[in-house]
Amino acid sequence: MEAYNHGKLEKKWQKLWEETGAFHASDDYTKEKYYALIEFPYPSGQGLHVGHPRPYTALDIVARKRRMEGFNVLYPMGWDAFGLPTENYAIKNKIHPRIVTEQNIKRFKGQLQSLGLSFDWSREINTTDPNYYKWTQWIFIQLFNKGLAYKKEFPINWCPDCKCGLANEEVVNGACERCGTEVVRKVKNQWMMRITDYAEKLIKDLDLVDYIEKVKIQQKNWIGRSEGMEVDFTVQGLTDKLRVYTTRPDTLFGVTYMVISPEHPILEQEKAKINNYEEIIAYREFSAKKSDFERTEMSKEKTGLIVHGLSAINPVNSQEIPIFVSDYVLMSYGTGAIMAVPGHDTRDWEFAKKFQLPIVEVVAGGNIADAAFTDIETGSMINSDFLNGMEVTAAKTAISDYLISKSLGESKINYKLRDWVFSRQRYWGEPIPLVLCKKCGWQPLPESQLPLLLPDVESYEPTDNGESPLAKMTSWVNTTCPKCGGAAARETDTMPQWAGSSWYFLRYTDVNNDQALASPEALAYWLPIDWYNGGMEHTTLHLLYSRFWHKFLYECGVVPTQEPYQKRTSHGMIMGENGEKMSKSRGNVVNPDDIVEEFGADTLRIYEMFIGDFEKSVPWSMNGVKGCRRFLDRVWRLQEIANKNKGYSKELEASVHKTIKKVSNDFESLKYNTAISAMMSLLNEFTDNGSITTDEFKTFLLLLNPVAPHITEELWEKLAHPGYIFQQQWPVWDESKTIDDVIEIGVQISGKVRSTVLIPRIAKQAEAEKIVKSDEKIQEWIKDKTIVKEIYVPGKIYNIVVK
């Protein structure tokens, strides 16, 4: 028997798969389809990380199994190639980002192909390809035409190092997600996406899909829906009311002051009446200078000051109350003004303590001298006139009805979700296909002028004044208005990286279409994506953005489904051997190329699937890799004990059927580790048995094939089975054969296992009792004891309680 030469054999089969187009999805729309998708990678300069193959292999297993089950499978791959790291690298090394991207993709693709992943490479896409981003631009124009893309003066998160604006989602702990620099506020004129219009649908339609629960919860938390009321407070001497948002209208009688945000417009409007206006402006500037991080840090200590000259009237008890300015009230949420109920809101309580404001108890049940009582489950209303004695929920309804009937307020739903800042002042992104005409305003390019190509520039370095590098290209910027033909200027900001990834899964269905982003037939056939796997870090960014675009395209009649992804799962990270995150600086990075070279792709694939719970982070283990290689060596040596007999032998039949069942089920439910352990166990039985039939060997190879496609293909060929293994049928199990007639059950004495007995699975109480009591050990245990009770659970346990 020749040795298991993984290098030679893996290349051989990869070449054959490629030449025969083995994994190309068919355009035969009459077959039952299956669309499996993994998040396409950003082709970074570092090359593939051992974390990448984990999800790719997991869905490769599903894709390969589905093909064997007769489905027409689409399992595509592409490149999310716009983005900052490439641009930064290009600037540093004076190479055009396009060249850098090409090089990186070449490397990534070679690495992925060496893993034997069954991607349909004929459908490869690249977000930086003009034929692709033509449609990204086209979608942008549709959004613009429907008023969902708009330009706005907006204080954005600005990274002084990247010289670029960031979306809220890209700011982590007040620092830039990419480079870690502290983010500052900067007011800029930005393109925005009205994702907030879809807030309700983005929450509600989670009911239509099968996502792992934590993804749904995170999305809901991020959108942050809250139900409450807007209530009008009269300001002394003004006709305009001061409107607040509250989720606790029931505590209205406990309001002892109001707080408005330092940016609240009333301050500007009524500055004549405000005696300490200068002081307030100084406070506003002080707050504005604080970074997000400082704001968070300082949350322990409330700051602010009273607005002299303005006071408000509580609409339910006509009490006059002071108005304060404080930056704990945000202009960007609700109305930028709150009614303060220090007795029942922690922040108001802290503020009231600091400024020695009265604290009134309106919900009995807590101790408001020590802390605000915020519980809404227990407690009843006091000091609240007609609400007294009611439970909180009842009081909410009563006060709402009252306020609405008196036109003092109205019900209101608020969301934490903000509109999506869509502009980037960077070169390496999709140009925004709009021009600004002095006469006609912002005008979209006609479709015939798409794609609007990213021009070659002399220098693509970001500018210090915060403008895109494209702004320097006057010959490109100056153009004519598509509407009136007059002089106009192009938008010079580019789109964020999230743009290209918000719809890429649509393009895979019909990659070469130049009439539409994909044909309606292709979309109708392939959508929705049956199984989408990706990282948890994309739950609030990519997943939300792409669902938003998809919903928009659904309303435009472009796509046939409300939701893009039917099922979403998520994988855990692979950590370094020392349990820390893999990074160059920690020196614990494992390069997949080295593993493929030394042990083979099949070993790497098995290892990454066997390493642990797919959803959890796990440390890398070189010894674990070796163990998986040993397993494949033993699989290879099965040749030595294979005989020519057909069918399953009596000794192994039950185990084979059980293993088919376990592996089939586990592959469907993210339990790749136990599927592999089941195959290892079967292999152990095979070797213990000393001989296996052709059919036992065949079944084993078929089960292993999705995980270890190369070695199984080779052994299939060596055994002279007809065809290729990837064309075979997935094995089926006979349920009746998985059930043993005689089983071993534990026998307990007073709840402790003292012996085991072999017993017919369907044995009745009397029969079981006879078998159990003839067991020597048990006889010893029950000797001289009184049997109090006997419990027999067929197939499980026999318990004798003695005294």
Next chain:
RNA sequence: GCGGGUGUGGCGGAAUUGGCAGACGCGCUAGACUUAGGAUCUAGUGGUAGUACCGUGGGGGUUCAAGUCCCUUCACCCGCACCA
């Protein structure tokens, strides 16, 4: 602070409805074969003081029976963070 999650051998991890805790793999120990072994094979491997007892973060409870259910408590991880 809020939301979500996790605690099981030396390590990664298994354990349908409560029903033999530790599958499978690593590591370790002994032996075999070897000039040699980081190869392969065989046997063993939760702890302890060897027929027993103790063991699933800690404490309490329900039950004939608890890793699994209930109460309580601790530790760690992830996400959000003044969202009224």
